[in-house]
Amino acid sequence: MFQQLFDSIQEKVTVTPAEMDICKTFFIPKKLRKKQTLLQEGDICIHNAFVEKGIMRSFFTDEKGNEHIVQFAIEGWWITDLSSFLTKSNSIYTIEALEDCELLLLTMEARETLIDKIPMFERYQRLLLQNAYIANQARINSALTETAEEKYVKVGLAYPGIIKRVPQHMIASYLGLKPETLSRVRKQISTRI
């Protein structure tokens, strides 16, 4: 159950087997069936979730009832509403399983204790945050400057595992495109290959 997490940690920092064993005790394993939620809009996000198996998404619904996908997370990724998790404010997101999922959950208290006990876990968290920040920044820039085709090609190259496992209308939602726009873009690309 902990293999993906161990790989993720060891990819970024060096920890001893003993530290890994301590680490393990702080996580709560959780299984979700497809379409079950980890967090519902309006609730406080009390877990930072690591995906051992499956694929999750976070999204919010605007006033017109349209869903906007904020993030996907496959094996080896973290997903949470960091803002709600850290500030204990009500979340505007829903976090849902798109396949049957196996998660490892970390509460705020467990995270703080773990950070105090194992300094390398603090470094691991900092490096995750750096990557998340960079990804968010890239997304803002992409939204402001790129064409539909550029956005689709870029996300396809960066996350081939996601493009294959997620319905196209969700990819469109993630990219801020209408489903018909994405469909047209995909046709254009396929005629050129």
Added chain:
Amino acid sequence: MFQQLFDSIQEKVTVTPAEMDICKTFFIPKKLRKKQTLLQEGDICIHNAFVEKGIMRSFFTDEKGNEHIVQFAIEGWWITDLSSFLTKSNSIYTIEALEDCELLLLTMEARETLIDKIPMFERYQRLLLQNAYIANQARINSALTETAEEKYVKVGLAYPGIIKRVPQHMIASYLGLKPETLSRVRKQISTRI
């Protein structure tokens, strides 16, 4: 010169005076006159800058020649292109002084050494990253869901120091609004007060 930085660190973590003295040796003081740049688009961002005095902005220019403001930073804030800084890639941003500024600069090497020497500096950096991530997330949500008036009111409440010191066309650029839209919104608000 280091007062704002010390306040910023002590607001988030506990460090000893001796650690503060070590900290000081890693920063390079730098003065910029109004309109001088810390970073130019196309260069690699080699500094993470802390603002002791003045106000900075980062922005990029789109293909049509329009400037988009990504961030302002006043006293007590950090500014950098984190993506370029961390990955040593060419920056798409320019970082410029909007007033005469006094900065404290940290190179990547200095930052890494400081993090190794003073664990609380690593925590400080993690907490800064958390805040930056939350602010970015809020900005993405705002861009997707809020009206021009909501955006302006929110930024005015959150950052009154910036609204007063920065030309209105730059506030408009930061909010992704046309200057004339912002002008109309401000008139609407003032007739109601």
